[in-house]
Amino acid sequence: MISQQTDDPAAELNRHQLLWSDFDAIARGEGGSGPLRKLRAAERSRRLLLLRNLVEVVTKSEDLYHPLPSPETAWELLARVEHAAPQALETILAHPYTGTWAGYTTRLYRQDVTGVCPFWVHVGHVHCLAAAAAVRAGIPFETEIPVWHGKAALPTLGSAQLRTDAPFSVATVRGGGDGVEIRNRHSVVRLPTHPSADAPGWSGIRKTVCWSGERRLEVRLDDLDPYRGLYEPIPPDRLSPVEVESWRTVLDGAWSLLAEHLPAVADTLRVGLDSIVPEPTVPFRLPSASTGEAFGSAIVAYGEDPATLAAALVHEFHHIRLGGLLHLVRLSVDDPRERLYAPWRADPRPIGGVLHGIYAFFGVALFWRALAATEPDHELAAFEFALRREQVRRTLEVVRADESLTTAGRRFLAGVTAEVDPWQDEPVAAGPRARARFAAEDHYAAWRIRHLRPDPGVVAELAATWRAGLARPRSATATLPEPRVPTPVPDGDWQDARTDLIRLRLGPDGAARFAAQGSAVPGATEADLHFVAGRPEEAAAGYRKLLAADPDDPAALAGLGLALAARSTGPTSRALLHRPELVRAVHRALRGGPGGSPSVEAIAGWLGRFTH
Structure with a gap:
């Protein structure tokens, strides 16, 4: 209850507890809706x-609101809603962006910063939440809410467009027997009977309901809530009716x-996914994102392929x-150091980010594995399964012994490992499996080029050894120690174009789309097209030409390695x-020295004879 206080010492708040059996089930990607409902609670x-806490601290200073x-007054209205229609309050509390707003505004207050709007606009969103709850409860009320560039939001319901010249202003919301209206000095907007519908001056939040047999998924397509973004409040970005239907x-x-x-995953997902924030199409990719404060929300770019969207939802x-x-x-202690390789990111990651990546891509591999098992001719599913199972396994091997893990963290990763390890022996068609291996090697090589810095002394001795015409270094440098600490500052650009091309080639209508659109993939070169088309000799020639023009190019360096490896390992x-x-x-180190500059390929062939 948020409306009741008691002095009775016998009345105690219950602690939220999660059984170890539930914890283990979540780690394995299992457990059904029971553990998820505990997380929701x-x-x-x-x-x-x-x-x-925000209400208490902000109320003390009128300057803040x-x-x-x-x-x-918003808290009192929420208490009235709880008394009249508890489910209306629960809907507002469960709204993903209530969590985003609460976390964001709390940080603004604690750090004494403004944010993208004046602080009173941010903290005033509590009145928007209370008004939306009251509308849902059908109780009479009147309150005032902030207006941002003419937009007045009622979370979970929609947004009103009011006439105003001020970037930030105030509107009155009134609800009663004759309906709900939002007004300022210049305009009035009346909500329709069903607020999810559009009306003059009003944009309702659309829902979509999907059925598959008896299984039902209902989610909001939220393009209006100001707190639906990842980091900062963002203005509405309304989808057209055609886009909604797509x-x-x-x-x-x-x-x-x-x-x-x-x-089983579908049955659990329907309990855990409330809202999708639709983002515009990103050519040849389907990026998605989420934040721990917006439990129940996924930010997803539009794509035409249902299988790729299904993987993104998982x-x-x-x-x-x-x-x-x-x-x-806590699965790890606080450790913000960007120090770990994550096969799904271009940059070094802290331990917390890697744990999230392991678990998320474990889910991705789970989906593609299931699809590949039932559709043997689905080459993209086979490729994605082979790639993601290897990436997750590789990262688990590195992270499981990390010093930043807690006991619970090690137990969690043990649960993931127990699921992923048996997958390594499952058969995958030779073509997609080979392409997955190339994609994994490509990513790792490009990451090393951009984020690892060899010891300068080792580099100087190797350069001197080359100039002396020796087959290998004489000193202990021959052991060639690995650089262990990556730098987050990249040395060179890289867009992972070859993997994008592989997905294009293996996806729906792959051959035709690859021929027609391959050259439009961002960062793709003619050499990349040759490589993905299965012409490694032409690809190698293309990468040599690129390296002659720019021997520092990370994509060309990794690409030449891939093209040569496709013919034979050496x-x-x-x-x-x-x-x-x-x-x-x-x-x-050797460029411009005595005798001219050797080729990158010559240096690689020499180093490769005594490196592993």
Whole structure:
């Protein structure tokens, strides 16, 4: 209850608890809706505590909330809603962006900063939440809410457009027997009977309902809530009716795939996913994101392929589930150092980010594995499964012994490992498996080139050894120690174009789309097109030409290693794929020296004879 206080010492708040059996089930990607509902209950309490704390601290200083009423009046309205229609309050508390708002505004207050709007606008969003709850409850009320560039938001319902010249202003919301209206001095907007519908001056939040047999998924397509973004409040970005129907069509297809191939995951996902924030199409990719404060929300770019969207939904659902778990248990100590390789990121990551990545891509591999098992001719599914299972396994091997893990963290990763390890022996068609190996090697080589810095002394001795015409160094430098601490500052650009091309080639209508659109993939070169088309000799020639023009190019260095490895494994490809940062550093040291500059390929072939 948020409306009751008691002095009775016998009345105690219950602690949120998660059984180890539930914890283990979540780690394995299992457990059904039971553990997820426990995470939801804990999330509700967390939001309620943040909300109450904001009300208490801000109410003490009128300067923090003026020109709006005291936040205490919003709390009182929420208490009235709880008494009249408890489910209306629960809907607002469960709204993902209530969590985003509460966390963001709390940080602004604690750090004494303004944010993208004046602080009173941010803290005043509590009146928007209370008004939306009252509308849902159908109770009479009147309150004032902030207006941002003419937009007045009622979370979970929609947004009104008011006439105003001020960037930030105040509007009155009134609800009663004759309906709900939002007004300022210049305009009045009346909500329709069903607020999800559009009306003059009013944009309702659309819902989509997907069915597959008896399985039902209902989610909001939220393009209006100001706190739906990842980091800062953002203005509305309204979808057109055609775009809405396109989203509904591809969501129907994605839900059907999940219900058919991962029914247990689908049954749990429908409890954990409330809202999708639709983002514009990103050519040749389907990026997605989420935040631990917005439990139940996924930010997803539009794509036409239902299978790729289904994988993205599982990906973000795993992030959502882990985000809720991390509000109850610590899997690692605070360690912000950007020091670990993550096969799904271009930059070094802190331990917390790697844990999230492991769990999210474990979910991605789970989906593609199920699809590949039932559709043997689905080359993209086979490729994605082979790639993601290897990436997760490789990262688990590195991280499981990390000093930053807690006992719970090690137990969690043990649960993931128990699921992933048996997958390594499952058969995958030779073509997709080979392409997955190339994609993994490509990513790792390019990451090493850009983020690892060889020891300058080692580089200098190797350069001197080359100039002396020796087959290998005479000193202890021959052991060539690995650089262990990556730098977050990249040395060179890289866009992972070859993997994008592989996905294009293996996806729907792959051959035709690859021929027609391959050259439009961002960062793709003619050499990349040759490589993905299965012409390694032409690809190698193309990469040599690129390196002659720019011997520091990370994509060309890794690409030459891949093209040579596609024909046969040898010292040159081995050095370019496993120690490329050393190849580039030695080549840099030798440029312009006596006798001219050797080729990158010559340096790689020499180093590859005594590196591993």
